[in-house]
Amino acid sequence: MNQMLQDAEVQTSQAQATETENAPDTPALPPAVEHPRFAKPQRVAFVQSAWHRDVVEECRIAFLREIEERHITNVDVFEVPGSFEIPLHAQILAKTRRYTAIVAAGLVVDGGIYRHEFVADTVIKALMDVQLRTEVPVFSAVLTPQQFHETEVHYDFFRKHFAIKGVEVAEACANTLLSLERLRGQVAAGIVG
Template sequence: MTISISSQPSRIAIIRARWHADIVDRSVDSFIAEWQTTEGASPIDIFDVPGALEIPLHAQTLARNGRYSAIVATAFVVDGGIYRHEFVANTVLDAMMRVQLDTGVPVLSAVLTPHHFQESEAHIQFFKEHFIIKGREVASACRHILTERAKLLPSVTV
């Protein structure tokens, strides 16, 4: 079998929840910075959704349109006192997994759920810095999975 790796750059979609945008946007910024260190100006399209629960349907729509080599989702799911935030996070991650398995398009997660979060300056600063790290990590994971898939699937763009 011959594997042909496209010379076209990968097109990446980032879906970001707008709850706690000041924190979530840190992962987007660091993803883009990290991605561009090796991938240059390959296209990255950013899509906004209200919250984490809207991510899976948006990811499914993007995956089915065939334009994207990978989809990255980022959100900050915290305990707001109304419901158990772990249930929201589990639902979102399960649905994202189903999207990637059903469509064959990698859906990577920077959807984070802390055990405890208070709207204090110390917590906000900690999670802003943590999301910077997670953005870099998901960029590295994205690069890695696309490279590995290109070895397996002749039509995957790297």
């Protein structure tokens, strides 16, 4: 009887090996990542520039998908005319204390090298000021390409680039909120401070 069981096990192993050898070459999917959960619900404001909306929206779409995987489902989206208007909206939203984080997305182009660099630099500095004044973290996906031409090739490139930035800003947002949640808990417990 033992010999029959052993023979059956050998046949099963051989059949599995044959199936594996004959299986089509499909790439193995990476294992699903289980992201840490928050102790308290998080609410995020996403402030997006309407200028070059078709490009910038790729950031929002990728951000929303990634942030949901990281257990943040309360996201309010706001749209402003251009990137220059983002900091004031971010400050007003931060002062409401309704949001645990604010994410900004915009594409600053046109008007010569000095103008768009000035606008982008001003926006980034203003967002940092909002963050430091209100203690609400502010994340930037406001981008300034060195060269942007109104061609389909550039539009396609920056749509893909903004999708990548959306995932990156979601990761930074979630990780920072987790870190701040931990830090604030330690401060409240008297461990830090």
